Amino acid sequence: MTGQVAVIGLGGMGGGMARALLDAGHAVTVYNRTREKAEPLERAGAILASSAVEAGTHADTVLLSLADEPAVEEVLFGELVWQLRPQTVLIDTTTVSPSYARTTATRLAASGVRRLETCVMGNPAMAAAGKLRLFVSGDRAALDTVDEVLSALAQEVRYLGEAGRASALKLALNLLLGIQTAGLAEATAFAEAAGLDRELMLDVLLHSGWRSPVLGFRAEFMQRRVYRPAAFRTALMHKDLGLALDQAAAYQVELPLGHEAATRFGSAIAAGHADDDAAAVVEVAPPSKENRR
Template sequence: MTGPVAVIGLGGMGQGMAGALLAAGYDVTVFNRTRDRATPLEKAGAVVASTAGEAGAAAGLVLLSLADEPAVEEVVFGDLVGRLRPGTVLVDTTTVSPSFARSIATRLAASGVHRLEACVMGNPGMAAAGQLRFFVSGERPAHDVAQGVLSVLGQEVRYLGAAGRASALKLALNLLLGIQTAGLAEAAVFAEAAGLDRELMLDVVLNSGWRSPVLGFRAEFMRRREYRPAAFRTSLMHKDLDLALEQAAAHQLALPLCREAAGRFAAAITAGRADEDAAAVAEVPYAAEGDAR
């Protein structure tokens, strides 16, 4: 074991990972801006810190699970980094751009903190069960320190190399997820417009060659037409697609399907579905160009 572990950010994934570490016998300190999210973990034996800095001060390894780059910037450099001991390993599971990942790793290294970026594949249920998949990049010695914790949380841990590589992989995966989710939603809307029942259409898809765990997971939300609690919020899906488009532009690369999918999730956010699961894109009206409906 690496000693005490701090988990900062207790959304669905953060809560699940903290719970899995407690179940494995780790000493866990947690912090979340909304303290109520920490209550179940406190009952399970976690120490609840009043600030991110307090959570990280006594930890040998800090696990971040935050929403976006501004949140990482605020937490890490607003409160956390000044409290971390030199040699601390910071495992950041937040989806950020490769350029941001490289920049923040360099800035943390100046304080003696070793940042690992961890591309996470899975959902909150898999996090709680220790069944995630991790694709990690950063300094190899830091990866070796974090290996035990990551092995508790994941069924697979793969090291990819230098900073930025895991972030690039995560954006590629979420690009595909966004396009697939938007495509499934569009197929469901088309079928309904043609007079078919949504459940019939989804049942056929999920019992055919189109079946996949990813589509099946999102299809269940669409079938029930219930999108809370979200496994992956619409706002985060849109954020990741935007990050992919920004990085693609830096490489002079066009991603037309990604851009169209991002537009659909933007429409879902405008419709008030930002905090619902990304599958809620199936409930956003589709009107033909020039159609005033």
Template sequence: MPAPSIALIGLGAMGSGMARALLAGGFAVTVHNRTAAKADPVRDAGGTVASSAAEAARAATTVVLSLADEAAVEQIVFGELAGKWRPGTVVVDTSTVSPAFSRETTRRLAEQGVRRVEACVMGNPEMAAAGRLRVLTAGEESDVDAVRDVLAALGQDVRHLGPTGNASVLKLAFNLLLGVQTAGLAEAIAFVEAMGMERDLLLDAFDSSGWRSPVLAFRADFMRRREYRPAAFRTTLMHKDLRFAAREAGERGVELPLVDCASDRFAAGIDAGRGDDDAASVVELSQRSRTGVP
């Protein structure tokens, strides 16, 4: 019996990992990425590389999206793939977008006869490659059930949250916590260094303390090594998600002042040329301002 065929579009750090997890799960995987060279590791692992998104989607009735932002989703889904879907296609969209955009994307795809499962993922590239992500789904339960085997290959925990948009809300809530905590750890390091101590003294103590969490320790490791590429979660994406959360809350009359402050710090990181660095690189901004390094 032939292996089920999956198309995966978008091979950033998470998308590449998910492609490998699907291959390990026994799926035939066809991938496409705007930067073709990023597909080489997936080809080496046994995947097929398509020259276009349409070619990739043509090979499968389940299409997994792992795209950077709403503009990329718009370009691929309603540009390159418009009118080119196979009948009965289910889109598993792992892109982090705003809840409003997610609901509108689902509606527009339904008009083309395409079902969409909102599938926000939590974890890092290593977890993605091992199939150990946590997957938050939203949308019609029947659509989720139709791709349950795909979701199981991607994640150790798949949690359905109800109507479309709910998964995006929780994903932004978790990234909100991550952004604020990462900026807070960066300032703790800045304080320690300003007092004449090495950051490793703080990070060693942090590692065995009650303040440690797996997620924050992952960022702390970048800060310890002072190496921020390859990024697990780029500064530009962190800033994007914090702005989404602040905007959605603001439209409902809720202020998120800590998010606004953290967002400003990551914006400063982008301005300093660290947009493609891991978000943990925010720690270097205080060092830069203190030393006057350009």
């Protein structure tokens, strides 16, 4: 069995992954800025740390599940990195840009910490059940040393190659997710404007060839009109679309649908839905033409 695993960041995905590791028999230390998110895991057998440094200092493997690049800067480079033992494996599941991922790998090299950049596919329930799909890039040798950890988390683990590739895949998939979710919201708005009942329209979708696991998952939120607890927060969707758009500009690739989707999720945040599931975009009217100028 792999040694001590520290899980830092216990949102829906991080908390679910910590639960799966505990269920698989791993020794797990957890830390989250908001203590109450860690307490159920403590009751399930995890050791509750008072800081990221305390969680990571004695760990063989550190799993990061943070919100964004500033959080990585604060937690990893502001507190943690120089306290980790050389050869510690860092499984970083935070969604960041490919450019930032490559820079992070370079910055960590001097510390001896081995980084596995990890694109996580799934939702919090799948995380808790150990049924995620993981696409990993970075230190190939480190991948073999944490095989038991990754196997506890995922039904599939695939290695993609050099740093930046897992982040690129994650942003490409979340770009598609954002566009599809915004499109579903728009189709629902059209149906309601035509006098159709939302529940009818979405029920037809859920029992038709148009259904997909992704659209079905968001459609169920829209049917219930209840968006918490969120599986993927609107604020994070908007953040990931922004990362994809910024990186696309560097690649000189046009993403007009991505721009439109980002605008829609920005409107949802402005309307107070930042912490709701991204499906809440259905509750927000699209911005007027005047506001787009």
